[in-house]
Amino acid sequence: MKAVTAFAPATVANVSCGFDILGFAIGDMGDRVKVSLSDQPGLRVVSITGDGGRLPLEAEKNTCTVAIQAFLDRLNANQGLDISLMKGLPLGSGMGSSAASAAAALMAVNELMGTPFTKTELVPFAMEAERVACGAAHADNVAPSILGGFVLIRDYAPLDIVKLPVPEGLYTTLIHPHIELRTAxxxxxxxxxxxxxxxxxxxxxxxxxxxxxxxxxxKLLGRSLKDVIAEPYRALLIPGFYELREAIQKAGALGSGISGSGPTLFVLSESREIAAAVAKVSEEVYAKIGLGVDVSVAEVNPIGAYVIESV
Incomplete structure (x- = not known):
């Protein structure tokens, strides 16, 4: 193999009450990364698309290369690599954009180097990329992006990751108002x-x-989607938060919360029909307050990151 391309999905972190310890992967939205062998030493980001020219090309600042460097350091390897990032997620959205880039990069380089690590063993490398992206090496985005499904970070010292079951019939509506909210x-x-x-x-x-x-x-899941630690403060940064929560409750949703650090909101429903109704009322709420919004309906992604192509 000379090059591998991999995909990693968007994620919802925290899941309301699970600040920094819970997350789940979403549908088929995400980032793609191509990692190619190079005769030149070092890591190079050769191209980035879909970011509007905003992401750094410097290896020490880009989440793809930071994650890959941590991977290579563990192997004591100095293989030269070229990295191409294809962004499918908006920046500063609360959908695990930086995590998806790191997760896809790690899946690609792991395959390219002969799969020396399991998926779970890749998580700490992705956490180093999160440290650069937002100042905290948390795993509640990168772990579900790599592993798929619902994930519990039971502890960080040492890292203890638990895969959780995904109930059938559970749908997510993602509501992304057109504002950017930096994690920091x-x-x-x-x-x-x-x-x-x-x-x-x-x-x-x-x-x-x-x-x-x-x-x-x-029903118990819906009753448990309540956060008294972070949401009361972060909600003030998201226009239409309380109007939206009232509207989606009337539409029959199980519950809702802020996805990661926001501004994206996630809503869980027990059928695709209810999730679609939530999407409709969400668009109506933001139309009334005059703010653009992107809304999508998806199931929980059970697979996580995977290799698309090896050449």
Whole structure:
């Protein structure tokens, strides 16, 4: 093989109550990365499309090359590589854009180098890319983007990743208002300390959500989609947040929340019909406030990142 192209999907991180510890992969939206062998030493980003010229080409700043460098360092390898990134996700959207780029890059280079690592073993390398992208090496985007489905990050020291079951009939509506919200800015509004009462409420919701995934109890899942730690503060940065939440409840959704750090909102429904109705009322809400919005309906992606082509 001289070149490998791989795909990695968008993700919803936090999943309301699971701040920095829960995430799931979404449908077929995502990024593609081609990694090619090179006779020249070092890593080079040779092209980026779909980003409007905004992403860095420098190897030390691009999430693809940062992840690949961490991969090569673990192997004590110095193979020269050329990287081409094809963005399918908007920047600053809260859909795991930086994570998808890193995940796709790692899937491609892992295949190109003879698959020395399992998918789970690739996650720490992608976390280093997240450190560069947003200042925190969190895994709740990169882990589901690589592994697919719902993922729990039980602990970070050492890293302990748990794949969770995906109930049948669960649909996601993604609502992306036309604003950009930097992860660093969204993190800056969060409190550094929380009350004991909030900790108890949040713990109950996390436990309820995970129990609902294992028992396919979608009503319990909906009751558990409540965040008392991050959402009350981040919601203030997202126009139409509370109007939208009221509208989607009337449409019959199970529950909703901020995808990652926002501004994208995710809504979970127990049928495609309800998810489509949620999409319609979401467009109506944003039409009333005069803000453009992209809305899509998808199932949970159970596969995660995968190789598209090897040549």
């Amino acid at each position: 800015d969204s993190r800056s509004v969060l409190r550094r300390q929380i009350s004991l009462q909030d900790a108890v409420v949040q713990s109950g919701n996390i436990a309820g959500l995970i129990s609902a995934l294992y028992t396919s109890d979608l």
